[in-house]
Amino acid sequence: MTALSTNTDAKPHEDADAPRVVGPDDDIPLYESRQQIYPQSVHGRIRTIKWAVLIVALAVYYLLPFVRWDRGPDAPSQAVLIDFPARRFYFFFLEIWPQEFYYVAGLLILAALVLFLMTAVAGRVWCGYMCPQTVWTDLFMAVERMVEGDRRERMRLDAAPWSLDKVVRKTLKHSIWLLIAWWTGGAWVLYFADAPTLVKELVTFQAPMAAYIAIAVLTFTTYTLAGHMREQVCTYMCPWPRIQAALTDEYALNVTYRYDRGEPRASVKKAAAARAAGQAAGDCIDCGQCVHVCPTGVDIRKGSQLSCIQCGLCIDACNTVMDKIGRPRELITYESEANMEARIAGKPFVQRIVRARTVLYVVLIAIVCGLMLTALVGRSNEGVAAIHDRNPLFVALSDGSVRNAYTLRLSNKMLQERAFSLSIDGVPGAKLDVVGDDAGKLVIGPDQTREIRVLVTTKDKLPPSASLPLTFRIRDVATGASASVSDHFIGP
């Protein structure tokens, strides 16, 4: 693995694994082949949490499109639906129009801030527990373990010459992987059309070409990234580890090897003898379990590093070993840099969750949440937008009166047909005309917009180069709900 260190304060353990000293005649490759990693199965508290996260995340992803939500006869009944042809996004009780994309922007900003907060508090929890790359890789590894056995069996199988057993196992593994990958792509497209209908169309080969192409692409990426690329995605392709390194500080919890407790390493027997003789002996017995269970193949004892996704599986592995040899748990654990130093210096336990950056993130999250909630509560079911004619800005009529023309777009965001009346305010003596319709009763279909051309004419004498503020107001004839937009009336 690369020896790039993300944390210059880390205290790497100097051991025999350090890069060998190279002589002037040695050829050093500029490219390296991937070294196959055979993660070993592990049991423990963190593994259980990871399974739970995996099950919940995948269940949501695969099943959400099938959740129904009744919106009446004229609207889709899918709870979460991105309807591109109709340009609508449905999310349970919400229906978002394209011009309300700021909700999505707000959600993305919120997601980023929550991620920052998580990282400031507990390091790369996103990478270790929730990232799709981690979740799907975990799933693929589980399949691999089921079909080919645990670490040793897999290593033996890969080293063995081809046999019927090997062909069967490899074929089975890749088939299951492809099936999962295909299902992943299949679930994805269900978010863009009515799920039950699309499933029917997909199996009868009547679905749109775009659906099959999307499934094919996602099958390919899922199979490649989760089956073959794995930790290479995190180490070489993902920008997030580089960013995350800047988001942590000495108070952030990180998966850490307590080298002060572990060193010097010695076997159980030697350590016991040393302790009996009153000499220092570390708890680490150098069994290598932490390295064997690591999905990215790093040695956590070398300190915090770029390739470590902080999944915490080494904590479970080491705790199992510590239990067996009768030493205290948490030799590898979630620990902050500051606490580590305090403990070594014999100072009291340091835990500072409330600090400038976490407070800042929480405040920002609260502000964004507040803005979004305000926008959501104040969301109106009718809208009007106006564009003033650019050429000509005004029209002088033969009787000396002045007219301005506007293009208005009225929106009816409710799921039934409504009639609106249009009125203006601000221009003295103004007369309002809607081309081809009646300003008193403008009918708009359910969940639709309508563009109208509006002429405002006044006979009153205007000051030279007048630019009068003007307000258009639409009012639901039945309910009185209204919306307005401001523009200008321009004179000669």
Added chain:
Amino acid sequence: MSTNPNSSHGRLDTVTGVTTTGHEWDGIEELNNPLPRWWLWVWYACIVWSIGYWVMYPSWPLLREATPGVMGWNSRTAVTEQLDQLQALRAESTAKLANASLQQIEDTPALLTLARAQGRVAFADNCAPCHGQGGGGAVGFPNLNDDDWLWGGSLDQIYQTISYGVRSGDDKAHSGNMPAFGRDGILTRPEISAVAGYVRVLAGLDKPGPTTEKGKEVFLANCAACHGDEGKGNQELGAPNLTDGIWLYGSSKATIEYGVTNGRGNVMPAWHTRLDPTTIKVLTVYVHSLGGGR
């Protein structure tokens, strides 16, 4: 420097624990964190892909044009194909517009919206160079938003004007000229000055003066035939109303004198030879709905 491009001689950098590539610039050395080999393969694959691309698509510029590529693809045919697809997609709505009368289109909100949307684009493509983007006009090119029409502002009259044009040479085109009274020696300079002054009085721009009576005489003898005794104009002949506030060329005395001296006679092309009837229809509805339609 190594002779093998894939490897190098280097040394171990004690600070980072990483070997160097052996490249050194004034004491600055390059660390060697090896790139994964598949990255190299992806790069080779991109090169292979680009060669395939050269073969399939137009790529290398030659003296006259680029190499055509074996698929025969080019952006012009792609646009044409997409336009054909668009026509096919619009067939239903186009048929509706083709079958409805101009008045029916204006009376049906859905058809009006459709006609205005298509009309706006057709107007920008064909009419905007002279009449302006929104039909605002320019000196010599009528403003289509106002309520003053040289050749009539009803739907049928507008349709007629767009189809056959004005002084376009088409048999059905509007014709009728403002003669060059001065240049052709019909009126003398003082007469022209007097009649121009009278026209401004007619329009309410000036108060009557010493030459007004003389101007009126000249007007009734020479201009009234087309512009009417009261200067109200005649749409049959395209003679503008001289009494309203709208002037195609301007209302200054000099401009009016210039027009009387040299005549006027701008040309609008006949569009029935260039546009299909449905496009002329949507243009008619668009222009009519700009605000000045009668």
